[in-house]
Amino acid sequence: MLKDEVNAALKVLQDGGIILYPTDTIWGIGCDAGNPEAVKKIYALKQRDEAKSMIVLVDSENKLESYISQVADVAYDLIEYAENPLTLVMPGAKNLAPNLIAADGSVGIRVTKHPFCQQLIQRLRKPLVSTSANISGQPSPKNFNSISADIIDGVDYVVNLEQHDLSEKRPSTIMRIEPDGRFEFIRK
Secondary structure (H helix, E strand, O other), X not given: OHHHHHHHHHHHHHOOOOEEEXXXXXXXXXXXXXXXXXXXXXXXXXXXXXXXXXXXXXXXXXXXXXXXXXXXXXXXXXXXXXXXXXXXXXXXXXXXXXXXXXXXXXXXXEEOOOHHHXXXXXXXXXXXXXXEOOXXXXXXXXXXXXXXXXXXXXXXXXXXXXXOOOOOOOOOEEEEEOOOOOEEEEEO
């Protein structure tokens, strides 16, 4: 089942499509983080201002340096000891679609522990965009049942995993980290 869903989602991503999928936090809308046209589709679906950047998921902390010019050592400690999923906003983003990178050159990046996400990213060999499955300004969905029909109908593929899980999920903790190691919480 997991393998079939990874294969189906992978094909959509490789064709420049967008998917609705479960993550280690809330349900997300995603695409290949290197494809600016696919990123545009997500902004349009969410009715989101392109100045508001979205986060990307990687499958291991070893990949951080492929997408961030200078990763502060403290970032690895924070990832290792975080009790909840942790998104790190870091400057010096690289090798990503330009419309994913904030005006200040930063990007939010999270090392996912979710088996579906990890396998999909490994097969795609690129990071996966992850943004909450809602129209901009509306509440983030707590589970699959609270995702609006506009979102479900607007993606190219809905991953058929965890749709019956009614537990309420929460977005990740977000911290900004500077190359010199200074950090601050943006969302706890």
